[in-house]
Amino acid sequence: MAEPPFRTIAIVGVGLIGGSVGLAARATWPGVRVIGIDARDVLVSAVALGAVTDTAGDVSAALAADLIVLCAPVAVNVATLAALAPRLGPDAVVTDVGSTKRDIVAAAEAHGVHGFVGGHPLAGAETAGVEHARADLFEGATWYLTPTARTRGTLYERLHRLLSQIGAHPAAIDAETHDRLLATVSHLPHVLANVLVAQAARTRTEEDEPLPATGPSFRDITRVAGSNTAIWRDIYLANADALLDSIDDALARLTAFRATLADGDGAAIGAWNDAARDDRRRLLEGDLAGGEVCELRVSVPNRPGVVAEVALALGRAAINIADMALYPAPDRSSGYIILWIAGAERAAQAEALMADLGLPVSRA
Amino acid sequence: MAEPPFRTIAIVGVGLIGGSVGLAARATWPGVRVIGIDARDVLVSAVALGAVTDTAGDVSAALAADLIVLCAPVAVNVATLAALAPRLGPDAVVTDVGSTKRDIVAAAEAHGVHGFVGGHPLAGAETAGVEHARADLFEGATWYLTPTARTRGTLYERLHRLLSQIGAHPAAIDAETHDRLLATVSHLPHVLANVLVAQAARTRTEEDEPLPATGPSFRDITRVAGSNTAIWRDIYLANADALLDSIDDALARLTAFRATLADGDGAAIGAWNDAARDDRRRLLEGDLAGGEVCELRVSVPNRPGVVAEVALALGRAAINIADMALYPAPDRSSGYIILWIAGAERAAQAEALMADLGLPVSRA
Numbered sequence: 001m002a003e004p005p006f007r008t009i010a011i012v013g014v015g016l017i018g019g020s021v022g023l024a025a026r027a028t029w030p031g032v033r034v035i036g037i038d039a040r041d042v043l044v045s046a047v048a049l050g051a052v053t054d055t056a057g058d059v060s061a062a063l064a065a066d067l068i069v070l071c072a073p074v075a076v077n078v079a080t081l082a083a084l085a086p087r088l089g090p091d092a093v094v095t096d097v098g099s100t101k102r103d104i105v106a107a108a109e110a111h112g113v114h115g116f117v118g119g120h121p122l123a124g125a126e127t128a129g130v131e132h133a134r135a136d137l138f139e140g141a142t143w144y145l146t147p148t149a150r151t152r153g154t155l156y157e158r159l160h161r162l163l164s165q166i167g168a169h170p171a172a173i174d175a176e177t178h179d180r181l182l183a184t185v186s187h188l189p190h191v192l193a194n195v196l197v198a199q200a201a202r203t204r205t206e207e208d209e210p211l212p213a214t215g216p217s218f219r220d221i222t223r224v225a226g227s228n229t230a231i232w233r234d235i236y237l238a239n240a241d242a243l244l245d246s247i248d249d250a251l252a253r254l255t256a257f258r259a260t261l262a263d264g265d266g267a268a269i270g271a272w273n274d275a276a277r278d279d280r281r282r283l284l285e286g287d288l289a290g291g292e293v294c295e296l297r298v299s300v301p302n303r304p305g306v307v308a309e310v311a312l313a314l315g316r317a318a319i320n321i322a323d324m325a326l327y328p329a330p331d332r333s334s335g336y337i338i339l340w341i342a343g344a345e346r347a348a349q350a351e352a353l354m355a356d357l358g359l360p361v362s363r364a
Numbered sequence: 365m366a367e368p369p370f371r372t373i374a375i376v377g378v379g380l381i382g383g384s385v386g387l388a389a390r391a392t393w394p395g396v397r398v399i400g401i402d403a404r405d406v407l408v409s410a411v412a413l414g415a416v417t418d419t420a421g422d423v424s425a426a427l428a429a430d431l432i433v434l435c436a437p438v439a440v441n442v443a444t445l446a447a448l449a450p451r452l453g454p455d456a457v458v459t460d461v462g463s464t465k466r467d468i469v470a471a472a473e474a475h476g477v478h479g480f481v482g483g484h485p486l487a488g489a490e491t492a493g494v495e496h497a498r499a500d501l502f503e504g505a506t507w508y509l510t511p512t513a514r515t516r517g518t519l520y521e522r523l524h525r526l527l528s529q530i531g532a533h534p535a536a537i538d539a540e541t542h543d544r545l546l547a548t549v550s551h552l553p554h555v556l557a558n559v560l561v562a563q564a565a566r567t568r569t570e571e572d573e574p575l576p577a578t579g580p581s582f583r584d585i586t587r588v589a590g591s592n593t594a595i596w597r598d599i600y601l602a603n604a605d606a607l608l609d610s611i612d613d614a615l616a617r618l619t620a621f622r623a624t625l626a627d628g629d630g631a632a633i634g635a636w637n638d639a640a641r642d643d644r645r646r647l648l649e650g651d652l653a654g655g656e657v658c659e660l661r662v663s664v665p666n667r668p669g670v671v672a673e674v675a676l677a678l679g680r681a682a683i684n685i686a687d688m689a690l691y692p693a694p695d696r697s698s699g700y701i702i703l704w705i706a707g708a709e710r711a712a713q714a715e716a717l718m719a720d721l722g723l724p725v726s727r728a
Contacts, residue, residue: 194636200548200549225644229637250559257559262608
């Protein structure tokens with residue numbers, strides 16, 4: 001077994017992400033010491049799970065570690081960093097796992113914490129508790145790191161090695177680019193979901209009619225509406241300028257489509273919709289190895305367990321499902337499954353497996 | 365077996381919906397005659413499935429039926445209605461299944477087709493072909509009907525009876541209200557999905573950085589991006605004014621949130637997010653019997669078939685899943701399942717079943 005890049009790791013905020021870091025580190029290097037810092041009841045769970053070896057209620061305890069991982073909401077991490085800054089040793093390495101990066105990178109700079117490298121694993125959900133922590137949470141996950149011109153190479157290398165060895169794929173990105181990208185692919189979608197449910201709820205009140213069964217597109221687009229307020233208020237505020245740019249871009253695009261629609265320009269609407277189809281396909285392909293993403297539509301009849309049969313058949317064949325969507329019939333017991341499979345050959349194999357199960361399947 | 369409300373049904377456009385009407389009618393009344401009118405290759409499939417008993421390539425063949433169901437895209441249905449109008453007998457009943465209702469209701473009025481009642485089943489997807497047709501597609505589905513002041517009661521009653529007997533829940537709504545509701549819960553979500561993928565694709569090009577793995581919120585909200593252009597161009601155009609209103613409302617809400625965000629007003633952002641959470645919950649509850657919807661978060665480890673295990677366990681217990689979402693880890697083999705279960709008691713039962721499977725579960 002390789003020597004651990006850090007012998008003592010302090011985790012400030014032991015939720016899903018922090019707990020999983022602890023579990024993964026301990027699974028990789030059984031001798032590693034993991035100090036959990038959080039509220040008492042959280043630490044009881046963390047100890048029971050084996051996510052931490054030591055516990056503390058005060059952030060000062062983190063000073064005993066050679067790696068400090070800040071795993072609380074963004075604003076809390078910034079405050080913790082400021083509080084620890086004057087007492088950090090010259091070789092202390094500090095990182096975080098927050099969804100926005102400029103604030104904390106700027107705070108590290110302002111407080112002269114040159115041992116800080118920002119991080120953001122694209123895994124898990126910030127709202128979940130330590131009871132969901134898992135040693136394999138980061139297996140295959142992109143883990144952004146935001147080194148700056150001041151970052152010492154040896155420090156970055158140690159952190160990179162830690163993350164690689166617990167299964168993540170570290171990727172360097174500057175904090176500015178990170179925040180702009182996340183504004184588009186995560187923060188704006190949350191805002192739009194909130195806008196849509198507000199509009200729909202108001203329609204219902206005004207119309208004095210029940211809303212129709214909200215179809216799959218409405219459920220998909222509003223699934224993240226009203227996500228954990230404490231977390232998301234922080235994210236919106238921390239990334240306000242990038243999110244404002246993203247909102248402005250969305251307003252401009254929506255206004256442009258509005259004009260096309262008001263003109264009744266069918267050809268332009270068609271071209272716009274075709275472009276969206278191409279964009280979606282390319283974005284999905286970009287996420288994956290395996291080339292072209294094929295969309296399969298599988299009809300599932302009204303019999304129990306059929307979704308399970310589909311999942312099992314594909315699982316046994318080790319077919320990688322890029323994405324899936326269920327379009328249940330109103331009684332929820334039947335409907336369609338749309339499967340996006342990377343690679344024409346794998347898709348053909350999936351198609352054959354569905355046919356073997358007697359399920360009608362077609363390519364979109 | 366009850367006497368069929370119609371002895372001969374003509375289906376103009378035999379796709380998923382048309383084919384399922386044929387299958388359902390024939391399953392309910394084996395003696396019913398179903399005339400399918402469509403392209404030759406479509407009719408070959410429809411006959412093989414048993415969805416139709418007779419076939420024709422020309423819409424005139426529909427005149428032999430006592431019920432004509434228009435199941436093509438909206439604009440085609442309007443044209444077909446206009447073509448048939450002068451030759452329809454006084455007792456002919458005509459309906460349609462289009463996603464927008466004012467156009468065809470107005471066309472029926474303009475052409476004096478007083479035997480017309482517009483319809484829209486909230487089941488299936490317009491883009492799917494006849495090979496996915498099923499006799500039970502409408503089981504439990506809301507089927508909107510748009511009678512007008514001129515609609516004869518006997519005619520409406522026969523159509524209502526047909527739909528009830530094939531398992532649907534007919535519900536009267538005026539065409540105007542229908543189109544306004546659908547603009548909010550279906551058409552606008554499609555527009556926003558297109559806007560988001562366009563923005564994300566442009567970000568990627570400009571940044572010269574690969575987009576990050578697009579998280580679950582992005583995949584959820586953009587799943588319907590670029591849906592079938594022929595169908596959706598028609599829907600957007602047919603419902604342009606209601607959709608314009610819906611877009612204007614979204615622009616106003618997004619602009620208001622933009623102002624709050626620019627002010628950095630954390631309390632207002634929090635209140636806005638809390639309201640969205642409440643709105644989503646109430647909208648989901650409105651769709652369902654069974655009262656309060658509970659959200660369960662189930663962690664699923666990195667082992668094949670675990671999603672299937674979850675589905676089977678809930679299926680065996682006949683627990684009604686209002687909605688579900690998969691949040692896969694980057695390697696797609698593990699992650700979370702969020703289950704929305706109607707009724708606190710059923711949710712508790714589901715929670716216990718997940719615990720029996722050894723899967724960590726918590727309530728949101």
